[in-house]
Amino acid sequence: MSNERKTVAVLGAGTMGSGIATVMARAGHRTILFDVNEANLERGLGTVRSFFDRSVSLGKLAAADAEAAKAKLVGATDLKELAASDVLVEAVFEDLSLKKDLFGQLDDIVAETTLFHTNTSTLSVTGIASGSRRPERVVGTHYCNPAPLMKLVEVADGRHTASWAHDATVEFLAGLGKTSVVTKDRPGFIVNRFLIPWENSCIDALENGLATRDEIDAAVKGSLGHPMGPFQLLDIVGMDIHQQVATRLYEQLRDPRFFPPPMVERMVAAGDLGRKTGRGFYTYDDTRLFGS
Numbered sequence: 001m002s003n004e005r006k007t008v009a010v011l012g013a014g015t016m017g018s019g020i021a022t023v024m025a026r027a028g029h030r031t032i033l034f035d036v037n038e039a040n041l042e043r044g045l046g047t048v049r050s051f052f053d054r055s056v057s058l059g060k061l062a063a064a065d066a067e068a069a070k071a072k073l074v075g076a077t078d079l080k081e082l083a084a085s086d087v088l089v090e091a092v093f094e095d096l097s098l099k100k101d102l103f104g105q106l107d108d109i110v111a112e113t114t115l116f117h118t119n120t121s122t123l124s125v126t127g128i129a130s131g132s133r134r135p136e137r138v139v140g141t142h143y144c145n146p147a148p149l150m151k152l153v154e155v156a157d158g159r160h161t162a163s164w165a166h167d168a169t170v171e172f173l174a175g176l177g178k179t180s181v182v183t184k185d186r187p188g189f190i191v192n193r194f195l196i197p198w199e200n201s202c203i204d205a206l207e208n209g210l211a212t213r214d215e216i217d218a219a220v221k222g223s224l225g226h227p228m229g230p231f232q233l234l235d236i237v238g239m240d241i242h243q244q245v246a247t248r249l250y251e252q253l254r255d256p257r258f259f260p261p262p263m264v265e266r267m268v269a270a271g272d273l274g275r276k277t278g279r280g281f282y283t284y285d286d287t288r289l290f291g292s
Contacts, residue, residue, distance in 0.1 A: 005029055009085040012092035013044025019147030020089055022048045025072040027176045034076045041075045083109050091119040100131025107133050117141040121192050122248040125185045126158040136162035139169045142189055145237050153178045154189045187252040196246050197257035202230040207263045213281050231281035235274035239267045
């Protein structure tokens with residue numbers, strides 16, 4: 001599957017969905033970005049196109065390649081428009097009932113051989129797969145944010161995931177230039193199990209005056225070798241997303257390290273969500289995803 005050009009549908013045109021759609025289009029797959037909300041869809045399509053344009057302006061992508069990738073991208077607001085999909089990547093809001101319902105509806109629309117991928121980072125793959133009459137074809141594929149730039153994808157099988165679906169998924173991800181790590185179907189998988197408590201600790205350190213934003217970011221980059229500091233990363237992810245993920249992991253694990261510090265709630269209430277709103281821990285003139 002890795003070298004074949006596929007039709008890939010990405011469900012959800014938010015930050016993760018538009019990022020994953022960027023990955024698919026850049027790999028040469030016909031990419032359908034789906035969202036029930038027309039305004040959200042147009043914003044997501046604009047995000048993908050802007051990413052490629054920005055990549056060209058930075059000299060990191062040839063103009064012809066950018067145009068070819070953009071030509072692979074279309075939008076949809078009706079699930080029936082996804083009928084020809086070979087791979088479905090669900091990246092909608094972290095709501096179990098919503099995800100299950102989507103997969104149940106898609107059972108009647110797409111072919112029996114279509115792979116169902118869920119980008120969940122906090123919910124059970126098994127639970128999501130139970131919404132489909134064919135849970136054996138459902139695989140968890142958690143793309144790290146920002147998806148166009150991060151190589152890692154966590155792969156988690158549900159209880160009934162078939163070996164053929166797992167193997168086809170790993171092969172497909174390799175064709176995208178991604179590195180797969182296999183993990184159990186557990187809350188947070190690998191990355192968020194470590195990352196969320198660490199980010200909460202950084203936020204707590206800032207809130208309690210241990211050091212400034214710039215000093216903490218510089219310390220992390222200078223001593224741990226991270227390409228960006230925690231507050232730069234949080235601004236890309238979005239404080240609303242961090243709050244949702246942290247809260248859901250706390251609800252499942254009941255470990256206080258996962259509970260978001262008070263500053264998170266205040267920033268979300270103020271609309272200071274990060275790059276996408278122009279202000280978070282930092283301020284931004286350009287809210288688009290930076291180029292590849």
